[in-house]
Amino acid sequence: xxxxxxxxxxxxxxxxxxxxxxxxxxxxxxxxxxxxxxxxxxxxxxxxxxxxxxxxxxxxxxxxxxxxxxxxxxxxxxxxxxxxxxxxxxxxxxxxxxxxxxxxxxxxxxxxxxxxxxxxxxxxxxxxxxxxxxxxxxxxxxxx
Numbered sequence: 001x002x003x004x005x006x007x008x009x010x011x012x013x014x015x016x017x018x019x020x021x022x023x024x025x026x027x028x029x030x031x032x033x034x035x036x037x038x039x040x041x042x043x044x045x046x047x048x049x050x051x052x053x054x055x056x057x058x059x060x061x062x063x064x065x066x067x068x069x070x071x072x073x074x075x076x077x078x079x080x081x082x083x084x085x086x087x088x089x090x091x092x093x094x095x096x097x098x099x100x101x102x103x104x105x106x107x108x109x110x111x112x113x114x115x116x117x118x119x120x121x122x123x124x125x126x127x128x129x130x131x132x133x134x135x136x137x138x139x140x141x142x143x144x
Contacts, residue, residue: 002115010108017100022079025051028071038066048080049073059086069094 028051031037038054051071059065070083070091080098083091093099112121 002120004111004115007108007111007115010104010111014101014104014108017097017104021077022073022097023071024077024079025049025071025073028053031055047075049075049077057086 025042029040031053032040034055036056038056040054041052043050049072051073052068053071054066054068057065057067065087067087068085068091070081070085071079072081072083074080078097081096082094084094085091
C-alpha cells in the first residue's frame with residue numbers, strides 16, 4: 001500500500017474533525033461577562049441547538065458595529081456550523097463540518113486513487129470512522 005505524507009495528514013485531519021466536538025455553549029456563555037458582549041440567545045430548533053452571541057466590535061473604518069455569531073449544534077453536542085453577521089449584512093458561513101469533511105474526503109480520494117488501486121485504498125479507508133467509509137468507498141468506485 002502506498003501512503004504518502006499528504007494521505008497521512010488528510011486521514012489525521014478527517015479523524016480530528018470527527019473527534020472534535022467544537023466550542024461548547026457553556027464556553028460561549030462565559031463570554032457574556034466580557035464588557036463588549038451584548039446578548040446571548042439559545043434555541044432548540046429542528047433537531048439542532050442554535051446559539052447566537054452578539055458583541056460590539058469596530059469595523060475597518062473605526063465605526064462601532066454589532067457582530068452576531070451563530071453556532072449550530074446537533075443533538076450530540078457536536079458543533080456543525082458557525083455563521084457570522086456583521087451589522088445589517090446577512091449571516092455568512094464561517095465554518096461547516098459537513099463541507100469540511102466533504103472537502104477532506106475529496107482530497108483523500110484524489111491522493112489515494114493516484115497512488116493505489118481500489119483494493120489497497122480499502123485498507124486505508126478501514127482506518128477512518130465508519131460514518132465516512134461508505135462515502136469514501138463510493139467515490140473510489142466512481143473514480144476506478
